[in-house]
């Protein structure tokens with residue numbers, strides 16, 4: 001299998017952490033795609049992912065899977081423990097809901113802020129920007145952080161009593177927040193404590209230790 005990504009990208013980090021959790025890293029070849037040069041918007045890449053985003057998992061038979069959640073669901077089904085996407089119907093539903101909520105309320109919101117209210121990937125890639133929209137999404141992400149702080153005051157993990165794909169999605173949010181220098185509000189104590197605990201996991205520690213390649 002091949003993974004087309006950028007090693008330190010927040011969304012690619014979600015798949016890299018999942019791969020490490022499932023001990024599947026040796027099963028994949030990583031192919032860097034330089035976002036700052038717009039390589040993800042070229043026809044050759046768009047043929048792999050119509051949406052022009054990273055990461056993309058390309059199977060040996062040529063089938064391409066995009067979307068972090070979809071890729072994680074596939075990887076989770078490939079190998080054994082730990083289960084990242086739930087064992088029971090309810091666990092599966094709650095993990096999907098909280099993963100999507102992590103995207104809508106935090107990760108995707110920070111991404112919009114990055115692309116619209118900062119220089120983002122540079123003028124050759126950011127062909128349209130709307131600063132007001134970007135700033136509104138930044139504020140939405142800050143509200144989302146308070147929401148997840150509330151969740152973690154009642155339970156140890158984002159989707160309940162066990163580490164899951166939903167935790168990995170919020171970790172992606174933290175990675176993007178750091179990349180755009182958006183601080184986690186200091187009053188979000190439960191969220192900050194949870195993130196410190198997440199960094200005890202070798203999969204997370206290894207991802208955070210990757211030195212960003214020059215672009």
Ligand SMILES: N[C@@H](CCC(=O)N[C@@H](CS(=O)(=O)O)C(=O)NCC(=O)O)C(=O)O
Nearest residue numbers: 006009010011012052053054055067068
């Ligand atoms: N919904 C997609 C979003 C993926 C995404 O936005 N990836 C970023 C990569 S990174 O910023 O996380 O490194 C991207 O391709 N951004 C390029 C662009 O939006 O032009 C997913 O879940 O995979």
